[in-house]
Amino acid sequence: MTGYADFYRRSIDDRDGFWSEQSGMIDWRTQPTQVCDYSRPPFAKWFVGGTTNLCHNAVDRHLITRPDQPALIAVSTETNTEQVYSFAQLHAEVQRMAAALQALSVKQGDRVLIYMPMIAEASFAMLACARIGAIHTVVFGGFAAGSLASRIEDASPVVIVSADAGSRGGKVVEYKPLLDEAIATSSHKPAAVLMVDRKLAPMPLVAGRDHLWAELRQAHLETQVPCVWLDSAHPSYTLYTSGTTGKPKGVQRDTGGYAVALAASMKHIFCGNPGETFFSTSDIGWVVGHSYIIYGPLIAGMATIMYEGLPTKPDGGVWWSLVEKYKVTVMFSAPTAVRVLKKQDPALLSKYDLSSLRALFLAGEPLDEPTAQWISQSLGKPIIDNYWQTETGWPILTIANGVEKAPSKFGSPGVAMYGYDIKLIDENTSEELTGPDQKGVVAIEGPLPPGCMQTVWRDDERFVKTYWSSIPGKQLYSTFDWAVRDKDGYFFILGRTDDVINVAGHRLGTREIEESISSHPNVSEVAVVGVADALKGQVAVAFVVVKDASGLGDEAAKLKLEGDIMKVVDQSIGAVGRPARVRFVSVLPKTRSGKLLRRAIQAVCEGRDPGDLTTMEDPGALQQIRELLA
Numbered sequence: 001m002t003g004y005a006d007f008y009r010r011s012i013d014d015r016d017g018f019w020s021e022q023s024g025m026i027d028w029r030t031q032p033t034q035v036c037d038y039s040r041p042p043f044a045k046w047f048v049g050g051t052t053n054l055c056h057n058a059v060d061r062h063l064i065t066r067p068d069q070p071a072l073i074a075v076s077t078e079t080n081t082e083q084v085y086s087f088a089q090l091h092a093e094v095q096r097m098a099a100a101l102q103a104l105s106v107k108q109g110d111r112v113l114i115y116m117p118m119i120a121e122a123s124f125a126m127l128a129c130a131r132i133g134a135i136h137t138v139v140f141g142g143f144a145a146g147s148l149a150s151r152i153e154d155a156s157p158v159v160i161v162s163a164d165a166g167s168r169g170g171k172v173v174e175y176k177p178l179l180d181e182a183i184a185t186s187s188h189k190p191a192a193v194l195m196v197d198r199k200l201a202p203m204p205l206v207a208g209r210d211h212l213w214a215e216l217r218q219a220h221l222e223t224q225v226p227c228v229w230l231d232s233a234h235p236s237y238t239l240y241t242s243g244t245t246g247k248p249k250g251v252q253r254d255t256g257g258y259a260v261a262l263a264a265s266m267k268h269i270f271c272g273n274p275g276e277t278f279f280s281t282s283d284i285g286w287v288v289g290h291s292y293i294i295y296g297p298l299i300a301g302m303a304t305i306m307y308e309g310l311p312t313k314p315d316g317g318v319w320w321s322l323v324e325k326y327k328v329t330v331m332f333s334a335p336t337a338v339r340v341l342k343k344q345d346p347a348l349l350s351k352y353d354l355s356s357l358r359a360l361f362l363a364g365e366p367l368d369e370p371t372a373q374w375i376s377q378s379l380g381k382p383i384i385d386n387y388w389q390t391e392t393g394w395p396i397l398t399i400a401n402g403v404e405k406a407p408s409k410f411g412s413p414g415v416a417m418y419g420y421d422i423k424l425i426d427e428n429t430s431e432e433l434t435g436p437d438q439k440g441v442v443a444i445e446g447p448l449p450p451g452c453m454q455t456v457w458r459d460d461e462r463f464v465k466t467y468w469s470s471i472p473g474k475q476l477y478s479t480f481d482w483a484v485r486d487k488d489g490y491f492f493i494l495g496r497t498d499d500v501i502n503v504a505g506h507r508l509g510t511r512e513i514e515e516s517i518s519s520h521p522n523v524s525e526v527a528v529v530g531v532a533d534a535l536k537g538q539v540a541v542a543f544v545v546v547k548d549a550s551g552l553g554d555e556a557a558k559l560k561l562e563g564d565i566m567k568v569v570d571q572s573i574g575a576v577g578r579p580a581r582v583r584f585v586s587v588l589p590k591t592r593s594g595k596l597l598r599r600a601i602q603a604v605c606e607g608r609d610p611g612d613l614t615t616m617e618d619p620g621a622l623q624q625i626r627e628l629l630a
């Protein structure tokens with residue numbers, strides 16, 4: 001067996017040879033003629049000349065060897081339903097969905113927006129798009145009308161697939177009114193809407209536009225829809241993520257590179273074998289859901305669990321009961337979920353037979369040592385932290401135990417993954433930091449490996465400007481994360497360099513929340529910062545200067561306005577973006593040139609030293625915040 005150091009070195013020094021070997025893990029209709037075309041940096045084209053299909057690799061190719069094996073296990077503790085689809089059944093459902101989309105005139109290259117709860121039909125829709133070469137854009141079901149509208153606007157979908165409602169903790173969340181409102185406010189109107197009726201909420205249909213999945217499914221029970229062989233570079237999907245501006249970016253991914261990257265990661269990183277069960281507790285609205293609920297496990301011939309519900313209902317043992325029942329071998333979750341479970345009765349962990357489980361992977365936010373220690377001791381299984389981004393689609397830093405077993409270090413997601421030529425860059429000099437324990441920005445030398453974003457949807461310039469131009473004098477991809485690397489090559493992530501915050505593993509742009517709050521008629525100025533939180537990692541806290549303070553004489557009036565502002569955020573972004581607190585101040589800390597000093601505010605909120613304040617316009621502004629928090 002090759003050691004990981006050699007494996008990694010080869011992935012950088014003999015890039016084409018390395019990835020050519022990895023590409024053998026998936027089925028190609030036409031073999032690629034060139035491994036990587038990097039003639040137009042930073043745009044990389046992987047597996048040029050190859051044609052393939054994600055749905056074929058995730059579903060069809062398993063029909064010969066494992067037609068009756070479970071492929072999709074849809075569990076909802078909200079509706080108390082559990083349904084297992086074999087690969088053959090999944091294949092049939094995906095074809096019906098593909099036929100329904102085609103009946104609604106979806107063609108190759110068209111966008112299909114999926115705004116759905118965690119139900120089986122959502123995965124049928126994603127796979128059906130991949131099957132016919134339509135580009136899916138999944139929008140997290142927790143997003144409200146405003147966020148949804150901006151995504152409809154940018155993606156301009158031909159069809160939107162949705163459902164009457166989701167459910168969270170027994171509370172029905174109606175999707176249809178939000179969807180109708182979003183379509184009404186967007187200048188782009190989809191030609192058709194395909195609705196799954198779960199019978200959780202009333203669902204008035206718009207005549208001529210809205211169609212019922214149940215009816216179209218029935219009409220296409222036996223329709224065969226073959227996979228369309230797509231150029232490796234054909235976009236498979238876009239997924240919106242937050243950045244430093246208020247406008248979310250559509251991260252665009254290819255087909256061939258993504259399939260290879262996922263197949264390789266399932267082998268080298270997640271060590272998942274065909275016939276086993278993978279359980280990722282994320283949501284299809286996030287990148288983990290795309291890579292490791294839907295495509296990755298299925299490409300590897302594994303069954304995948306889609307879970308709708310809370311980790312604590314009916315009790316905190318529900319996930320472990322699924323591990324026992326479905327003999328889960330690989331599990332993937334987020335530190336926040338573990339912190340929630342830590343508050344539950346510890347006996348729930350020993351109640352179930354977890355002998356099938358080999359490892360728990362955690363990602364999305366920093367994994368703090370107490371959380372890691374607790375879950376590692378409670379489960380008695382390896383806990384594997386992994387660091388990556390929506391943009392990369394698969395881990396940048398972790399431990400590739402499938403290549404060579406290596407220890408994890410608490411507080412570190414691990415070492416550079418194969419294919420990622422990582423450089424730590426000094427913020428002031430742009431020089432590479434090669435010594436141990438030096439703090440720098442995590443950057444990646446191009447080309448980004450297969451599976452990473454191709455560009456920003458319809459905005460090549462934004463791709464170059466946002467990701468490849470922040471380090472003066474060098475064209476490097478910036479992750480916008482600080483880190484140090486120790487003498488053994490293990491990285492320790494120290495936080496973001498930009499205005500992005502991470503709440504319960506979900507990435508949010510403070511600007512997006514600020515824009516939403518600014519739409520309240522009595523808000524003059526606002527600053528949103530991420531503040532450390534024991535449960536969620538970070539929470540958003542808003543500092544607001546009001547236009548008219550005359551009505552804010554007492555605490556009750558302030559609380560009322562705070563609630564009103566939170567409601568505005570709920571309605572435009574969704575509850576995920578809602579600040580934990582809204583505080584009222586008469587002035588915000590800014591530099592003399594008018595730039596908001598978010599990091600200084602954040603430091604004060606966390607009881608840290610705000611650093612050099614010589615450029616500050618009004619030193620009293622921070623004092624006001626200190627007094628508010630005292």
Ligand code: AMP
Nearest residue numbers: 363364365366386387388389390493507
């Ligand atoms: P997202 O694109 O929403 O997955 O967010 C990516 C960001 O989350 C990264 O740039 C990091 O700031 C943070 N992140 C993700 N995984 C980890 C991890 N394992 N440790 C520390 N931070 C992480």
